[in-house]
Amino acid sequence: MSLSFRSLGEENLEEFLTWENLCFPGEEWTKKMIQTHLEFHAAFGIGNQDIQCYALVCETPWEIEIFRIATLPNFRKLGLAKQLLENLFVKFPNKEFFLEVKESNEPALKLYLSVGFNELERRKKYYPDGSTAVLMKRKPIE
Numbered sequence: 796m797s798l799s800f801r802s803l804g805e806e807n808l809e810e811f812l813t814w815e816n817l818c819f820p821g822e823e824w825t826k827k828m829i830q831t832h833l834e835f836h837a838a839f840g841i842g843n844q845d846i847q848c849y850a851l852v853c854e855t856p857w858e859i860e861i862f863r864i865a866t867l868p869n870f871r872k873l874g875l876a877k878q879l880l881e882n883l884f885v886k887f888p889n890k891e892f893f894l895e896v897k898e899s900n901e902p903a904l905k906l907y908l909s910v911g912f913n914e915l916e917r918r919k920k921y922y923p924d925g926s927t928a929v930l931m932k933r934k935p936i937e
């Protein structure tokens with residue numbers, strides 16, 4: 796599979812709605828949330844012709860926060876999320892990366908540990924469903 800990494804934007808809004816429904820059933824972002832994100836922040840994807848894995852990120856002068864990353868269900872466990880993250884580390888080489896993830900989300904936790912994130916702290920009852928968040932950080936490679 797020949798993959799390309801690319802920036803995504805408001806022209807992809809309808810696709811984002813489909814992807815969110817597939818990847819976060821019951822917790823999908825609304826059209827308004829995605830639209831606002833795309834207006835003020837950034838999004839990236841990876842795939843062959845179509846996007847199969849995407850990330851919504853926020854860049855500040857010091858850091859990158861990953862708000863969301865997901866791979867479409869039929870394309871999981873193929874290394875796509877790992878490749879997308881590695882492309883982001885190359886694109887933003889001097890920045891610290893931060894994210895938060897539900898402690899029950901084992902695939903995501905393992906993914907983040909596999910690309911150099913470390914656990915910073917846990918916050919109980921962080922999510923609306925009462926679950927605990929794991930806050931993670933990745934330092935730039937020196």
Ligand SMILES: CC(C)(COP(=O)(O)OP(=O)(O)OC[C@H]1O[C@@H](n2cnc3c(N)ncnc32)[C@H](O)[C@@H]1OP(=O)(O)O)[C@@H](O)C(=O)NCCC(=O)NCCS
Pocket residue numbers: 818819848862863864865866867870871872873874875876877878896900901902903905906907909
């Ligand atoms: C988490 C998620 C993004 C991983 O995407 P992916 O493209 O399947 O991940 P990759 O194939 O790149 O996997 C990279 C590493 O992550 C870990 N991993 C990924 N899926 C895993 C699973 N189901 N079980 C255990 N480890 C897993 C492994 O360490 C894997 O490396 P390995 O294959 O060499 O063992 C995907 O499962 C997903 O979209 N989940 C739903 C949305 C979500 O929860 N997003 C994260 C919170 S915002």
